[in-house]
Amino acid sequence: MKTPYKKPAFQTSRSNRTSSRDASPAQEEEPAVCNTIRRNIGDDSAQIRTYELEISRRREQIRRLQDDIAMLELRRQQLRAAEADVPRLPGPDLPVQARGRLGALLRILKTLGQIHDAVFLADAINRAVAVRQAEQEIDRNINSAERDIERIRGELRQYQGLLDDRVDWMKRHFKAFKDNGCEGSAFNSYRFTPSSRTRRLLT
Structure with missing residues (x-):
């Protein structure tokens, strides 16, 4: 029995082969490098997104620290207003001898039975000391926040450059x-x- 004749592949109808190519002419005409470019765009867009998020976080950190400083300054004003109501009495910065005399005055007032005056005097001194201590603490907190802001601004500049x-x-x-x-x-x-800023830069 004879084996039926089969045309070689190169002799098959050209119309069948060309029709498969013509089905997607854009794929045939587009350079292979386009896929590489698309991958690069995707990879770099992810990195851009990371940098934008880091910048956003640091701006929010700076904003919160600035709010903290504003609250501390307000607290300072409130303390100074309260201190204005405190009678002008010797403060904790007096020499030891003067403090001793003040303590002696308190003991005399108690001995004489003038407890109200002694309590008032002691309370006034204590409030003045508390105000000074609070102001010192406010100064420390403000200085710390300002250092943090400066550090974060440095990080912000680095991420902006990247x-x-x-x-x-x-x-x-x-x-x-x-x-x-x-x-x-x-x-x-x-x-x-992309963020509106990035889109503007790319269009």
Whole structure:
């Protein structure tokens, strides 16, 4: 029995082979580098998103610290207003001898039965001391917050520089996408919705 004749593959109908190519002419015409560009856009967009989030976090940290400083300054004003109501009596910065005389005065007043005057005097001194101590604590807290703000601003500048560098790379990807005639929009390869600032820089 004869084996039926079978045409070699290269002799099959050209119309069948060309029809499969013509089904997606864009894929055939688009350079292979376009897929690499799309991957680069996706990778860099993820890094841009990370930098934008870090910048946002640090701006929020600075805002909270500035609010803390404002509250501390308000507390200082309230303390000074309260101190204005305290009678002008010797404070804790007096020499030891003067403090001894003040203590002796308190003992005399108690001995004479003038307890009300002694309590008033002691209370006035205690309040003045408390105000001074509170102001010193406020100063320490404000100085600490200001140091934190300066440190965070340094980090913010670093992340802003990294972001700007990455956006410059993204501009090159977008230009390469256009120059190579890649299909669609370069933004379609972006993994996250770009911020309005980034979008302005890329369009």
